[in-house]
Amino acid sequence: MTGYVIQRFASAMLLLLTITAVAYGLIYSGGAEVSRSILGELATDEQVAAKNVELGLDQPLPIQYGNWLANAVRGDLGRSWFSAERVSDAIASRLGVTLSIVSVAILICTVISVALGAFAAVRRGWWDRAVQIVSVIGEALPNFWVGLLLVATFAISLRLFPATGFVPLNRSPLGWLSSITLPVTALVIGGVASAAAQVRGALIDVLSRDYIRTLRARGLPENRVILRHALRNAAPAAITVLSLQFIGMIGGAVMIEKVFALPGMGTLAIDATVRGDIPVIMGVLITMALIVVVVNLFVDLANAWINPKARLA
Numbered sequence: 001m002t003g004y005v006i007q008r009f010a011s012a013m014l015l016l017l018t019i020t021a022v023a024y025g026l027i028y029s030g031g032a033e034v035s036r037s038i039l040g041e042l043a044t045d046e047q048v049a050a051k052n053v054e055l056g057l058d059q060p061l062p063i064q065y066g067n068w069l070a071n072a073v074r075g076d077l078g079r080s081w082f083s084a085e086r087v088s089d090a091i092a093s094r095l096g097v098t099l100s101i102v103s104v105a106i107l108i109c110t111v112i113s114v115a116l117g118a119f120a121a122v123r124r125g126w127w128d129r130a131v132q133i134v135s136v137i138g139e140a141l142p143n144f145w146v147g148l149l150l151v152a153t154f155a156i157s158l159r160l161f162p163a164t165g166f167v168p169l170n171r172s173p174l175g176w177l178s179s180i181t182l183p184v185t186a187l188v189i190g191g192v193a194s195a196a197a198q199v200r201g202a203l204i205d206v207l208s209r210d211y212i213r214t215l216r217a218r219g220l221p222e223n224r225v226i227l228r229h230a231l232r233n234a235a236p237a238a239i240t241v242l243s244l245q246f247i248g249m250i251g252g253a254v255m256i257e258k259v260f261a262l263p264g265m266g267t268l269a270i271d272a273t274v275r276g277d278i279p280v281i282m283g284v285l286i287t288m289a290l291i292v293v294v295v296n297l298f299v300d301l302a303n304a305w306i307n308p309k310a311r312l313a
Contacts, residue, residue: 005301008297008300008301008304009297012293012294012296012297015293016289016290016293019286019289019293020065020069020072020286020289021065023282023285023286023289024061024064024065024068024282025061025065027278027281027282028057028061028064028065028278028282029061035048035049035051035052035055035057036048037276038051038081038276039051068282072286075088076088077091077279077282077283077286078279078282078283079279080272080277080279080280081276081277081278081279082275082277087279087280087282087283088283090268090280090283091265091268091283091284091287093263094263094264094265094267094268095264095265095287096168097166097257097262097263097264097265098250098253098257098262098264098265098266100166100169100176100180101180101183101184101187101253101256101262101264102187102246102249102250102253104180104184105184105187105188105191105249106191106242106245106246106249108184108188108192109187109188109191109192109195109242109245109249110195110242112188112192112196113191113192113195113196113198113199113242114195114196114199114231114238116131116192116196116199116200117131117195117196117197117198117199117200117202117203117238118199118200118203118226118231119131120132120196120200121199121200121201121203121204121207122203122207122226128200131196131197131200132197132200134193134196135193135194135196135197136193137193138189138190138192138193138194139190139193139194141189141190143186143187143189143190143252143255143256144186144255144256144258144259146185146186146189146190147182147183147186147255147256147259147260148259150182150185150186151163151182151259151260154182155182161178161179161181161182162178162179163182163260164260164261164262165179165260165261165262166179166180166262166263166264167179179262182260183253183256183257183259183260183262186256186259187249187252187253187256190252191245191248191249194241194245195238195241195242195245198237198238198241199234199237199238199241201237202234202237202238202241203230203231203234205234206230206233206234207226207230211229212225212229212230215229236303239299239302239303240299240303243295243296243298243299246295247292247295250288250291250292253265253266254266254269254270258270265284265287265288268280268284269281269284269285272284
């Protein structure tokens with residue numbers, strides 16, 4: 001197991017390094033264009049050249065990337081070109097908001113989707129068809145549209161929840177819960193629909209295998225067969241699907257944060273893109289990539305712990 005952990009960790013670090021190199025090359029390859037976008041179209045060539053020197057864009061791209069990577073390893077992602085704020089500070093102040101809604105959403109999604117998927121796989125019949133229909137409808141609904149509908153219904157019409165804003169957990173737990181309820185709901189609806197269908201499919205496949213029939217023939221209680229044996233063997237597929245849902249929710253949070261005016265990573269990314277604030281864009285991109293790589297690493301390790309055969313892959 002130790003060798004497998006080392007192998008997966010090394011692969012994750014290599015993947016993250018590749019992502020940073022490709023992203024840096026794509027974003028910073030046009031040095032003159034970057035400096036001109038900051039100074040404006042009326043800037044002279046001399047001013048653009050001076051700005052390139054100031055930003056270090058006059059150096060060869062590999063050297064620029066090496067300097068950026070050395071600083072990034074120490075936690076220094078540079079400064080915003082427009083506000084002079086440290087990128088790491090800007091991300092630190094926004095990351096908690098995004099992780100709040102995404103973490104709560106994936107927790108709720110996991111509980112509901114596993115329950116619905118397992119119930120549909122075991123009971124079949126009309127309940128199974130209902131889960132499939134709901135999954136198709138949930139997949140078809142854009143989460144930002146669901147968010148707008150929730151705002152119109154529960155915030156504006158019924159006035160049960162705030163339409164916009166975020167309250168930190170350490171300031172007011174109830175205020176925090178109230179501020180994330182609608183954004184989390186918007187993310188959960190689509191996530192539950194997709195994950196429940198995948199859990200259902202994985203569990204149906206496991207329940208059709210010979211060893212399950214053998215366990216039932218030996219007189220084991222049905223609850224024990226399902227909970228202790230079937231769900232355990234269907235868990236790797238379910239964990240993989242839920243990890244993909246988590247990653248998808250991080251992407252979906254970009255639009256959800258704009259709908260609910262939440263000061264999270266999505267709002268930071270959109271604002272930086274509109275301004276052309278490349279250090280902030282790069283910092284957000286790498287932070288999101290790091291989260292994705294870490295999630296995938298934990299999923300691989302969890303699957304290896306549940307199913308030892310996965311360690312041989």
